[in-house]
Amino acid sequence: AQSVTQLDSQVPVFEEAPVELRCNYSSSVSVYLFWYVQYPNQGLQLLLKYLSGSTLVKGINGFEAEFNKSQTSFHLRKPSVHISDTAEYFCAAPPGGGNKLTFGTGTQLKVEL
Amino acid sequence: NAGVTQTPKFQVLKTGQSMTLQCAQDMNHNSMYWYRQDPGMGLRLIYYSASEGTTDKGEVPNGYNVSRLNKREFSLRLESAAPSQTSVYFCASSVGFNEQYFGPGTRLTVT
Numbered sequence: 001a002q003s004v005t006q007l008d009s010q011v012p013v014f015e016e017a018p019v020e021l022r023c024n025y026s027s028s029v030s031v032y033l034f035w036y037v038q039y040p041n042q043g044l045q046l047l048l049k050y051l052s053g054s055t056l057v058k059g060i061n062g063f064e065a066e067f068n069k070s071q072t073s074f075h076l077r078k079p080s081v082h083i084s085d086t087a088e089y090f091c092a093a094p095p096g097g098g099n100k101l102t103f104g105t106g107t108q109l110k111v112e113l
Numbered sequence: 114n115a116g117v118t119q120t121p122k123f124q125v126l127k128t129g130q131s132m133t134l135q136c137a138q139d140m141n142h143n144s145m146y147w148y149r150q151d152p153g154m155g156l157r158l159i160y161y162s163a164s165e166g167t168t169d170k171g172e173v174p175n176g177y178n179v180s181r182l183n184k185r186e187f188s189l190r191l192e193s194a195a196p197s198q199t200s201v202y203f204c205a206s207s208v209g210f211n212e213q214y215f216g217p218g219t220r221l222t223v224t
Contacts, residue, residue: 043215105155
């Protein structure tokens with residue numbers, strides 16, 4: 001079964017600085033990976049997804065992620081963050097059967113002035 | 114389109130009381146899900162319904178029941194609420210395992 005691990009529970013960063021949020025997955029079969037964002041007091045919304053094809057995936061709000069099979073990683077990056085990017089970010093993947101998703105424990109991104 | 118709607122937004126229950134959380138989607142999605150979100154634990158799947166007429170247990174089903182009333186609606190019932198069920202509950206829907214669309218959540222406190 002596939003699972004995802006987010007090692008960083010919190011990432012503080014100054015505005016306009018670059019950021020990387022880490023996600024590692026475990027799987028021996030086809031890989032589908034997702035990043036979701038949750039703004040305060042809201043539900044989750046899709047940021048980007050990797051299903052196949054190019055390993056560099058671009059999402060909304062200037063975020064991108066790179067699928068790295070050799071390192072079993074799908075890290076999320078943004079070259080210059082804004083205060084409005086303050087949110088919790090979740091990596092997710094299907095656990096190996098059906099239409100379900102398994103979510104990581106989340107990374108709280110706090111952008112400071 | 115309203116997307117995924119959930120009612121109520123907030124609820125306080127006493128231990129032992131029962132309640133039903135309602136969820137509806139207007140995107141004609143086949144699959145619907147119920148999650149709970151607790152600090153430091155991410156989202157955990159309670160139950161899901163791959164299609165109308167079917168339901169399956171997720172990671173944390175104990176203490177909950179669900180009903181897929183029709184293609185649009187998927188309800189979650191707590192028969193006898195416990196303090197351990199204090200959480201934020203999210204409903205979601207999707208086409209297959211592709212993008213899931215989430216509702217705004219229900220904040221439940223059990224005292």
